[in-house]
Amino acid sequence: MPDDRRRSLRRSLAHIVTALAVALSAATAHAAAQRTFVSPGGADVNTAANCALAAPCRSFGAAIGVTNAGGEIIVLDSAGYGPVAIAKSVSIISPPGIYAGVSVMSGEGITINTAGVEVTLRGLTINGQGGSVGIHFVQGSRLDIDGCNVGNMGAQGILIDGAGTISIANTTVIGNTGVGLEVDSAAVVAVIDSLVESNGSHGIAAEGGASMTVSGTTVARNGQKGLFVQGVAAGTRMAMTSSVVSDHASGAGLYAEALNAGDVVRLDVTNSTLARNASGVQVNSIASGNAKAGVVSNQIVENPVAGILAQGSGSSVIRASRNGVFRNGVGLSTTGGGVIYSPTTNYVRDNGADASAGTPAPDSLL
Amino acid sequence: MAVAVLAFALSSDAAAISRTFVASFGSDSNPCSLAMPCRGFTVALAATDPGGEIVVLDSAGYGQVTIGKSVSITVPAGIYAGVSVMSGDGITVNAAGINVALTNLTINGQGGRDGIRFVQGARLNVSSCQITGMDRNGVRVEGSGTVAIARSAIRGSAQEGVFVGAAANVTIVRSRIQSSGGDGIAMTGGAAGTVARTLVFDSGLFGITASQGAAGTSQIAVDDTAVSDNGAATGVYAEATAASAVARIDVTDSLVTRNFNGLFGFSQSGGTAMMSATGNDVVENRFVGVTTAADSGGATTLRSSQNAVFRNPVAGLLQSSGSLYTNKNYVRDNDGGDNFGAQADSAL
Numbered sequence: 001m002p003d004d005r006r007r008s009l010r011r012s013l014a015h016i017v018t019a020l021a022v023a024l025s026a027a028t029a030h031a032a033a034q035r036t037f038v039s040p041g042g043a044d045v046n047t048a049a050n051c052a053l054a055a056p057c058r059s060f061g062a063a064i065g066v067t068n069a070g071g072e073i074i075v076l077d078s079a080g081y082g083p084v085a086i087a088k089s090v091s092i093i094s095p096p097g098i099y100a101g102v103s104v105m106s107g108e109g110i111t112i113n114t115a116g117v118e119v120t121l122r123g124l125t126i127n128g129q130g131g132s133v134g135i136h137f138v139q140g141s142r143l144d145i146d147g148c149n150v151g152n153m154g155a156q157g158i159l160i161d162g163a164g165t166i167s168i169a170n171t172t173v174i175g176n177t178g179v180g181l182e183v184d185s186a187a188v189v190a191v192i193d194s195l196v197e198s199n200g201s202h203g204i205a206a207e208g209g210a211s212m213t214v215s216g217t218t219v220a221r222n223g224q225k226g227l228f229v230q231g232v233a234a235g236t237r238m239a240m241t242s243s244v245v246s247d248h249a250s251g252a253g254l255y256a257e258a259l260n261a262g263d264v265v266r267l268d269v270t271n272s273t274l275a276r277n278a279s280g281v282q283v284n285s286i287a288s289g290n291a292k293a294g295v296v297s298n299q300i301v302e303n304p305v306a307g308i309l310a311q312g313s314g315s316s317v318i319r320a321s322r323n324g325v326f327r328n329g330v331g332l333s334t335t336g337g338g339v340i341y342s343p344t345t346n347y348v349r350d351n352g353a354d355a356s357a358g359t360p361a362p363d364s365l366l
Numbered sequence: 367m368a369v370a371v372l373a374f375a376l377s378s379d380a381a382a383i384s385r386t387f388v389a390s391f392g393s394d395s396n397p398c399s400l401a402m403p404c405r406g407f408t409v410a411l412a413a414t415d416p417g418g419e420i421v422v423l424d425s426a427g428y429g430q431v432t433i434g435k436s437v438s439i440t441v442p443a444g445i446y447a448g449v450s451v452m453s454g455d456g457i458t459v460n461a462a463g464i465n466v467a468l469t470n471l472t473i474n475g476q477g478g479r480d481g482i483r484f485v486q487g488a489r490l491n492v493s494s495c496q497i498t499g500m501d502r503n504g505v506r507v508e509g510s511g512t513v514a515i516a517r518s519a520i521r522g523s524a525q526e527g528v529f530v531g532a533a534a535n536v537t538i539v540r541s542r543i544q545s546s547g548g549d550g551i552a553m554t555g556g557a558a559g560t561v562a563r564t565l566v567f568d569s570g571l572f573g574i575t576a577s578q579g580a581a582g583t584s585q586i587a588v589d590d591t592a593v594s595d596n597g598a599a600t601g602v603y604a605e606a607t608a609a610s611a612v613a614r615i616d617v618t619d620s621l622v623t624r625n626f627n628g629l630f631g632f633s634q635s636g637g638t639a640m641m642s643a644t645g646n647d648v649v650e651n652r653f654v655g656v657t658t659a660a661d662s663g664g665a666t667t668l669r670s671s672q673n674a675v676f677r678n679p680v681a682g683l684l685q686s687s688g689s690l691y692t693n694k695n696y697v698r699d700n701d702g703g704d705n706f707g708a709q710a711d712s713a714l
Contacts, residue, residue, distance in 0.1 A: 097444025
């Protein structure tokens with residue numbers, strides 16, 4: 001091949017590459033909107049128009065592909081929008097008053113599984129129809145769940161098993177087969193103004209070094225414990241305030257355990273009502289575990305086994321003050337070497353027995 | 367005569383009306399009436415009578431706006447009204463004496479500075495708003511006035527979630543202030559604040575602070591609030607650092623956990639820091655539960671009563687300097703020691 005022809009071929013190839021590059025960059029530019037929209041009248045071919053307000057898409061899965069990182073997907077009208085795996089920072093927003101459903105026939109409803117992403121889910125109704133987990137945070141930086149309803153899943157309603165900062169507000173987690181809300185990682189989690197009810201296993205489980213704060217929340221009628229807190233060497237921590245935990249017939253309202261050597265578990269509950277559970281608060285440990293609870297300013301009533309129960313070895317220590325403890329099986333109960341300290345500030349009456357022998361251990365205020 | 371009345375009514379309507387409308391399908395050349403809505407807040411505002419309302423008809427973005435008259439911007443439930451803030455501030459309130467209400471807006475920082483900025487005015491009511499990802503503050507109050515923030519969520523502000531730097535009266539209720547790069551809620555410059563039933567979570571520095579670095583008084587009352595995981599600094603902090611500067615915080619029935627310190631009052635250089643804490647759970651903070659310090663000419667008084675102070679690793683109660691008074695606190699399991707220098711006080 002003569003050199004000039006080779007050169008011209010090379011030149012035309014270069015033109016093609018340039019044309020391709022232009023086409024690609026056009027496609028990229030066009031796949032980028034700060035705000036995208038979905039609607040029952042939309043169509044997923046409208047990704048070509050970036051799921052714009054005038055040309056909305058039909059599903060979350062399509063819309064997320066054309067939404068800028070840090071952008072928003074807005075639900076325009078009530079409909080189902082399908083499960084979605086989220087791999088970028090994004091907010092999915094269904095304004096109050098609009099129903100945005102995610103029916104989960106199999107697998108998971110919403111999965112967040114990319115390092116560093118910040119995700120907001122607002123106003124979604126996630127309904128299990130054979131699916132496993134409603135919202136699954138595998139990894140990411142932050143997740144905010146606001147005003148969502150997660151129910152009828154085959155496993156957990158919400159599962160957090162990666163480290164990150166999670167907030168859950170104004171959300172209901174009802175009727176899931178497994179744990180309602182399970183955190184099994186060193187995540188930092190706040191739950192506020194929510195309802196966790198009628199799940200098959202525990203209402204809320206904190207494990208694997210989680211740090212949780214629960215405020216203004218009702219946890220009722222779950223199959224096992226209301227709140228289950230399991231220690232690990234790095235420590236699992238639960239703090240609850242201004243909440244209600246009731247009607248756990250076969251488990252404690254709040255339960256903390258350190259059952260392996262070196263496990264650390266911490267449970268604090270204040271300004272809350274613990275009613276009609278097997279026991280109100282139960283702490284369980286082995287001698288080489290480290291289980292401590294603070295139970296302050298609560299109403300603990302009508303729990304048929306015990307109001308406050310420290311069981312297992314001497315590493316189960318509960319400090320109780322200014323609680324009303326009425327009409328439980330045993331008001332303040334210790335078994336094994338568990339210890340309940342009271343600085344004579346609890347009002348304990350009308351229990352089957354107000355306190356087991358030697359309980360409470362005396363303590364003083366400062 | 368009838369014609370004249372009609373003409374008057376029409377012209378009055380065209381000039382300004384008490385209720386205007388915006389919609390995704392509106393146009394800014396419209397009169398902003400229900401039948402002919404406008405497209406953005408700015409044009410609708412100009413068409414609205416002082417004291418009138420702007421109502422959002424359907425979901426869309428409606429743009430940043432500077433408000434210079436009394437007005438309500440209302441987004442009914444079921445509608446998303448977004449304000450993306452690429453630069454500058456999302457909503458600016460800036461005229462003397464005006465009353466402004468903002469309901470159910472979603473303000474999303476995309477490089478912009480403040481979500482809602484109150485420069486001056488008489489009253490501002492922020493209700494059910496979502497403000498995320500601002501480069502400076504979610505809500506910033508720079509002028510005196512009465513500001514209420516209710517049922518709102520402010521997340522991911524690069525600096526303070528809510529910053530008050532003037533002699534304003536600011537109430538924050540049933541809200542969430544989360545993942546702020548700086549403090550969650552900071553009040554200074556003569557502010558008087560109330561924080562109730564609110565979550566202050568995952569701030570980079572302090573959870574809630576009242577500070578005063580010049581003559582004047584800044585103060586906050588905190589009730590039934592969870593101050594949690596503000597990792598680098600104190601959960602609830604009062605600081606007065608100048609002559610005749612007074613900072614006060616009163617906190618009750620609140621949960622203060624997994625911050626660096628729980629409660630801390632600090633003064634220096636002639637400042638006066640005063641705190642009271644009653645019926646709180648101050649647990650599992652990473653350093654000290656309740657503490658005071660007063661440097662060079664400062665006066666700090668913290669009165670702690672009926673608090674549970676558990677498992678703060680360095681100390682439960684620590685009077686480093688200043689005066690920390692204790693009455694009927696339950697202080698235990700603080701590894702470094704339950705009490706260093708707190709002074710027993712009596713109840714009546």
